[in-house]
Amino acid sequence: MSLLQVESVSRHFGSLVAVENVSMSVEVGELRAVIGPNGAGKTTFFNLISGFLTPTSGRIVFGGEDITNLLPARRVWRGISRTFQLTEVFPELSVQQNLRIAVEIAAGYRLRPWLSRREDAAVSIRATDLCNKGGLANVETRLVGELSHGDQRATEIMMALALNPRLLLLDEPTAGMGDQETYNITRLIRQLHRDQKLTIVLIEHDMRVVFHLADRIMVLAEGRMLAEGTPREIAANERVQAAYLGQA
Amino acid sequence: MEMSPKRGANILIWAVLLTMPYWINWIGGYTSLGSRVMVLALAAMSLNFLLGFTGVLSFGHAAYFGLGVYGMGLTIKYLVPSTVAGTAVGVVAGAAAAAVIGLLIVRLRGIYFAMATIAFGQVFYFIAYRWNTVTGGDDGLSGWHRQPIDLGFAAWDILGSDRAFYYWVLVCFAGATGIMAALLHSPFGRTLLAIRENERRARFLGIPVDRHIWLSWMISCFFVSLAGTLYALLNNFADPHDLRWDQSGDFVIMAVLGGMRAFWGPLIGAAIFVVLQDYVSSQTQNWMSFIGLFFVLVVVFFPRGVLGILHRPSSR
Amino acid sequence: MTQLILFNLFNGLIIGAFYALMALGLSLILNLSGVINFAHGGFLAIGAYLAYTLTPYVGFWGALAIAPFLTAVLGLIVERVLIRRLYGRDPLYSLLLTFGLAFILEDGTRYIWGPQTLPFSVPDWLSSPLSSQFFFLTGYRLFMVGLVVAAVAALFLILSRTRLGMRIRAGTLDLETVSTLGVNVRVLRTLNFGLGIYLAGLAGVLAAGMLGLQPTIGSALIMPSFVAIIVGGLGSLPGTLLGGLLIGVTAGVTTVFVPSASEAVIYVMMGLVLLVRPRGLLGEEGRF
Numbered sequence: 001m002s003l004l005q006v007e008s009v010s011r012h013f014g015s016l017v018a019v020e021n022v023s024m025s026v027e028v029g030e031l032r033a034v035i036g037p038n039g040a041g042k043t044t045f046f047n048l049i050s051g052f053l054t055p056t057s058g059r060i061v062f063g064g065e066d067i068t069n070l071l072p073a074r075r076v077w078r079g080i081s082r083t084f085q086l087t088e089v090f091p092e093l094s095v096q097q098n099l100r101i102a103v104e105i106a107a108g109y110r111l112r113p114w115l116s117r118r119e120d121a122a123v124s125i126r127a128t129d130l131c132n133k134g135g136l137a138n139v140e141t142r143l144v145g146e147l148s149h150g151d152q153r154a155t156e157i158m159m160a161l162a163l164n165p166r167l168l169l170l171d172e173p174t175a176g177m178g179d180q181e182t183y184n185i186t187r188l189i190r191q192l193h194r195d196q197k198l199t200i201v202l203i204e205h206d207m208r209v210v211f212h213l214a215d216r217i218m219v220l221a222e223g224r225m226l227a228e229g230t231p232r233e234i235a236a237n238e239r240v241q242a243a244y245l246g247q248a
Numbered sequence: 249m250e251m252s253p254k255r256g257a258n259i260l261i262w263a264v265l266l267t268m269p270y271w272i273n274w275i276g277g278y279t280s281l282g283s284r285v286m287v288l289a290l291a292a293m294s295l296n297f298l299l300g301f302t303g304v305l306s307f308g309h310a311a312y313f314g315l316g317v318y319g320m321g322l323t324i325k326y327l328v329p330s331t332v333a334g335t336a337v338g339v340v341a342g343a344a345a346a347a348v349i350g351l352l353i354v355r356l357r358g359i360y361f362a363m364a365t366i367a368f369g370q371v372f373y374f375i376a377y378r379w380n381t382v383t384g385g386d387d388g389l390s391g392w393h394r395q396p397i398d399l400g401f402a403a404w405d406i407l408g409s410d411r412a413f414y415y416w417v418l419v420c421f422a423g424a425t426g427i428m429a430a431l432l433h434s435p436f437g438r439t440l441l442a443i444r445e446n447e448r449r450a451r452f453l454g455i456p457v458d459r460h461i462w463l464s465w466m467i468s469c470f471f472v473s474l475a476g477t478l479y480a481l482l483n484n485f486a487d488p489h490d491l492r493w494d495q496s497g498d499f500v501i502m503a504v505l506g507g508m509r510a511f512w513g514p515l516i517g518a519a520i521f522v523v524l525q526d527y528v529s530s531q532t533q534n535w536m537s538f539i540g541l542f543f544v545l546v547v548v549f550f551p552r553g554v555l556g557i558l559h560r561p562s563s564r
Numbered sequence: 565m566t567q568l569i570l571f572n573l574f575n576g577l578i579i580g581a582f583y584a585l586m587a588l589g590l591s592l593i594l595n596l597s598g599v600i601n602f603a604h605g606g607f608l609a610i611g612a613y614l615a616y617t618l619t620p621y622v623g624f625w626g627a628l629a630i631a632p633f634l635t636a637v638l639g640l641i642v643e644r645v646l647i648r649r650l651y652g653r654d655p656l657y658s659l660l661l662t663f664g665l666a667f668i669l670e671d672g673t674r675y676i677w678g679p680q681t682l683p684f685s686v687p688d689w690l691s692s693p694l695s696s697q698f699f700f701l702t703g704y705r706l707f708m709v710g711l712v713v714a715a716v717a718a719l720f721l722i723l724s725r726t727r728l729g730m731r732i733r734a735g736t737l738d739l740e741t742v743s744t745l746g747v748n749v750r751v752l753r754t755l756n757f758g759l760g761i762y763l764a765g766l767a768g769v770l771a772a773g774m775l776g777l778q779p780t781i782g783s784a785l786i787m788p789s790f791v792a793i794i795v796g797g798l799g800s801l802p803g804t805l806l807g808g809l810l811i812g813v814t815a816g817v818t819t820v821f822v823p824s825a826s827e828a829v830i831y832v833m834m835g836l837v838l839l840v841r842p843r844g845l846l847g848e849e850g851r852f
Contacts, residue, residue, distance in 0.1 A: 050452065052452075071456070072451050073454045073455060073456045073457070076452060076453065077454050081453075082452055088446055088448050089445075090442055090445035091445060091446070092445055093441060093445060097441075100438065101435075101438045101442050101453065102453055104435040104438065105435075105439070105453050110435060110436065110439050110455060110460075112434060112435045112436055113430065113434045113436050113437075115434070115435060159449075159453065
């Protein structure tokens with residue numbers, strides 16, 4: 001069953017065409033990678049799915065419901081959560097507090113002026129649990145803004161996960177990371193995919209990561225879809241090779 | 249864990265506020281000055297709920313403060329001679345105006361939000377200024393005074409005794425700051441911190457940001473109009489300047505001076521500001537220049553405020 | 565009645581031209597540097613009083629030429645010494661700083677020139693009515709409208725034709741790119757600030773001839789200028805111009821029917837605009 005269905009969406013900025021007539025269907029439990037040269041429209045495409053932008057034309061269906069024009073917060077409530085290319089966290093709050101906020105929102109407490117002792121304890125346990133899963137136990141009380149790039153990124157991913165998403169969108173999760181950090185994040189993503197059967201769509205530049213993780217790959221170039229298929233098919237595709245070689 | 253420094257500071261602050269009328273004369277002050285500090289501190293702390301803990305800059309809070317002032321004055325003068333009724337009218341007037349204006353401006357951000365709050369703030373000033381027959385216009389609303397509070401078994405004579413009035417202010421101050429502190433430590437309060445820290449992240453965690461900013465704005469304006477009602481009682485007078493943009497600026501500078509990331513920061517700022525103003529205006533004609541210079545110096549040399557310098561931006 | 569409406573309409577247009585001139589300067593600074601210049605009214609007052617002081621020596625025309633220029637120089641100094649350190653910081657700080665400056669300028673004006681209203685004389689041939697029926701059409705008022713039109717035209721020419729102007733406009737859209745192209749952003753902001761203050765000084769000289777000289781002349785004009793910017797559209801200079809004229813005329817016409825509401829009405833108008841179109845009449849999407 002397909003969880004997310006993008007039906008020939010386009011997005012124009014004035015005369016500039018960022019995304020043109022792109023379609024995509026993502027199955028439950030699938031890990032889909034979106035790749036393409038710089039300026040291919042990958043991030044715009046992501047923004048259309050997450051509601052940061054609305055498409056000029058086309059339709060987006062999630063879990064059988066048309067979400068094309070929903071506000072971002074409403075998409076989150078329906079189970080889409082995302083990370084950003086430049087990590088977006090709460091820098092002057094601790095890791096624990098960052099996660100706590102996400103957990104409370106997921107529990108439906110965002111307007112609550114107080115919590116019972118039991119609710120409070122449950123939130124703490126869940127936040128600590130996420131902290132451990134993200135390998136952040138040793139920095140739990142530090143301010144996120146003071147952490148390494150990798151730990152900030154891990155915090156962001158764990159916040160997105162705290163929302164119990166049905167679909168996780170990761171925009172270049174390993175961008176700007178060293179080898180060790182890339183390895184850690186990749187392992188985390190694979191765990192989520194394998195163990196929790198989470199549906200994930202990710203944009204990624206590092207081809208090792210993409211071919212290691214993805215079930216299927218979609219290639220964008222100049223706002224259009226160039227190819228789509230399994231990693232093996234994409235590796236063998238001549239047009240994809242041309243696009244990448246042509247760019248280099 | 250024994251007693252945390254934070255808990256110690258709280259106990260110290262409440263001890264000082266509770267006993268102030270009994271020693272303020274010894275250090276050269278007077279009880280009304282203490283009341284004034286607390287009233288303006290409440291206003292600045294209410295503003296800071298929005299400014300320091302939601303990250304939204306309002307430069308027009310005097311409007312809602314002033315509605316509290318006039319709500320109190322007009323009620324006692326024309327409707328019922330009751331302090332409690334005046335408080336209710338003032339607070340409802342402030343909150344109602346804030347609700348409508350909040351809806352209009354909640355989609356603006358940053359400096360544009362600030363500019364819209366400044367501009368909207370002026371409406372009420374012009375109304376108070378122009379509607380001579382009711383508000384007394386530029387001369388202000390006089391010819392009324394605060395009324396003793398009937399507790400059923402006894403009357404609380406806040407008119408006859410400055411000290412009694414001080415404790416009425418303290419009761420309101422404690423209630424308002426207690427509620428604000430509790431809110432900031434709740435899940436709702438944390439969504440506001442989230443918006444301050446990173447609006448984009450907040451939105452993509454599923455927080456309807458505009459709605460939460462509106463709520464924070466309402467809470468802030470509600471308590472600032474409560475401070476306004478107290479200010480009216482303090483002076484037994486309603487002055488159109490209480491509604492004007494310079495008054496808004498005073499609230500902001502108090503919050504910044506004390507430290508806007510600290511809950512008690514604006515209290516410290518208000519204390520310094522009020523005492524300084526009291527002293528300077530008795531010494532010179534050119535107090536405007538001094539206040540202006542004071543603003544400049546604070547911004548240039550002291551942007552993080554007194555409490556901001558004492559402790560790093562920790563996790564509160 | 566028609567004459568009364570015409571009178572107030574024309575009056576509104578003149579006041580609107582003031583608002584526009586002042587708001588354009590504010591807008592320039594706001595768009596490029598992200599600073600709400602609360603002290604703009606203070607600079608306007610300085611411009612007016614300088615003209616008053618200069619007139620006995622250089623005449624009205626000399627004062628009109630020199631006073632705005634001197635005001636701009638003062639603006640440049642203030643920018644270099646104080647405002648520059650706050651670029652890139654929370655806009656709260658520049659707002660507080662210019663707020664304090666507004667106090668200092670107003671009080672300073674009062675200290676130097678005294679609190680009383682001073683007469684400011686314009687040349688006789690300018691101040692007499694042109695027709696007895698339309699007594700309000702003095703030469704000075706027409707001249708003022710003409711000068712504002714010329715100043716606005718010159719401003720838009722500078723912005724669209726000169727290198728400085730094009731850089732200012734580009735910087736407004738995307739400061740980072742402009743700086744990577746090798747433009748000195750600090751100098752650009754300083755000159756832009758000076759240009760904005762020049763407009764305030766010019767508005768000051770004109771206002772002096774019409775409203776008379778008072779230390780509070782500036783603070784009375786600044787709030788409507790904010791309203792003009794919001795109504796016209798955030799980030800749009802033509803919008804600011806339109807907004808200024810619109811609220812001037814609205815206030816003028818309201819004076820005919822409900823004189824006491826002439827000040828409040830522009831805020832009602834701002835509320836309506838924000839309700840229907842939060843970005844303002846000509847504001848670009850996504851710039852707020």
